Amino acid sequence: MKHLAQTCLIADESLDLFQTPEPPPRSFGSLDLARYRQQLAQLADHGIYIGTSSWKYPGWCGMIYDEQRYFTRGKFSEAKFDKTCLAEYTETYSTVCVDAGYYQFPKADYLAGLCDQVPEGFKFAFKVTDDITIKKFPNIPRVGAKAGTVNPNFLNPEMFRRLFLQPCEAFHSKIGRLIFEFSTFHQHEFEHGRDFVTALDQFLTALPKGWNYDVEIRNKTWLVPEYFAMLRSHGVAHVYNNWTRMPSVGEQLTIEGSETADFNVSRFLLKPGRTYEASVEQFSPYKEIQDRVDEARTAAAKLLESSFEKKRLCYIYINNRLEGCAPLTAEAIMRLTAIACIKIVPAE
Numbered sequence: 001m002k003h004l005a006q007t008c009l010i011a012d013e014s015l016d017l018f019q020t021p022e023p024p025p026r027s028f029g030s031l032d033l034a035r036y037r038q039q040l041a042q043l044a045d046h047g048i049y050i051g052t053s054s055w056k057y058p059g060w061c062g063m064i065y066d067e068q069r070y071f072t073r074g075k076f077s078e079a080k081f082d083k084t085c086l087a088e089y090t091e092t093y094s095t096v097c098v099d100a101g102y103y104q105f106p107k108a109d110y111l112a113g114l115c116d117q118v119p120e121g122f123k124f125a126f127k128v129t130d131d132i133t134i135k136k137f138p139n140i141p142r143v144g145a146k147a148g149t150v151n152p153n154f155l156n157p158e159m160f161r162r163l164f165l166q167p168c169e170a171f172h173s174k175i176g177r178l179i180f181e182f183s184t185f186h187q188h189e190f191e192h193g194r195d196f197v198t199a200l201d202q203f204l205t206a207l208p209k210g211w212n213y214d215v216e217i218r219n220k221t222w223l224v225p226e227y228f229a230m231l232r233s234h235g236v237a238h239v240y241n242n243w244t245r246m247p248s249v250g251e252q253l254t255i256e257g258s259e260t261a262d263f264n265v266s267r268f269l270l271k272p273g274r275t276y277e278a279s280v281e282q283f284s285p286y287k288e289i290q291d292r293v294d295e296a297r298t299a300a301a302k303l304l305e306s307s308f309e310k311k312r313l314c315y316i317y318i319n320n321r322l323e324g325c326a327p328l329t330a331e332a333i334m335r336l337t338a339i340a341c342i343k344i345v346p347a348e
């Protein structure tokens with residue numbers, strides 16, 4: 001990183017940059033968890049939050065999770081793991097992206113069950129329910145009778161306030177981001193990208209203040225000045241995203257005006273060109289790196305370094321389907337960046 005040396009010289013701290021040589025090949029699932037946790041905590045103290053997309057992965061046992069904590073009657077209980085492993089997750093990470101909100105509106109008891117497991121200072125990112133972000137429901141079993149129908153509540157601010165924000169109110173302090181993820185729109189839905197920009201502008205104008213809104217789109221030809229300018233007018237972040245049919249995060253970072261807020265949000269989901277289904281088949285159960293994506297690591301490193309230098313809040317979410325194991329991808333990114341001139345106290 002070309003600015004790293006200069007940044008380190010400016011910093012007035014006594015530094016141990018965790019700038020170590022590339023280690024020898026790791027054994028399966030290996031992770032220096034104490035050091036890893038220290039690094040993530042130090043970054044969070046500087047407003048740089050690295051987390052994962054979801055957290056209920058038994059494949060992380062022996063790496064992030066202690067498998068013995070989830071034994072019942074002498075065997076691993078997946079039900080116990082799913083219900084309680086978030087508390088152990090927070091011993092390592094300070095944020096997580098909750099995908100479940102995308103599939104149904106969150107209920108107060110569900111939110112309480114999550115928030116009761118996390119400490120103060122932990123920040124959830126919730127994907128907003130697709131009843132708000134889909135214009136025409138896909139023909140898939142999940143959406144039931146709505147399959148193939150036009151969504152009458154697309155970008156409905158009143159529904160969003162009532163069914164999404166209202167249950168979240170009691171947990172506001174632990175909700176760091178609300179992400180509007182828009183699947184690919186087809187021409188019969190929006191003939192022109194500018195029509196989407198106009199509709200989204202009207203929607204964002206009607207939303208209550210005091211929440212942190214972000215927008216992620218999947219139409220690569222809509223990454224144009226008008227889209228970025230509209231987000232900037234609302235102080236809403238464009239979510240840099242690695243996804244099947246989008247330019248990579250690294251490419252998106254080079255687009256003039258793509259930084260639309262005084263904070264950055266990115267989601268490293270998939271290697272461009274690779275589908276979700278292929279990634280699940282290849283990488284499950286997510287115990288190890290299986291396909292190193294150097295472009296994604298470099299882009300994340302650039303975001304970390306830039307955010308630290310500018311004292312800018314930054315959220316980075318990593319999916320297992322990017323390389324095969326999100327925790328190990330995060331470790332590789334931190335090792336690559338030697339980010340930000342932070343003293344890491346050696347583990348005792």
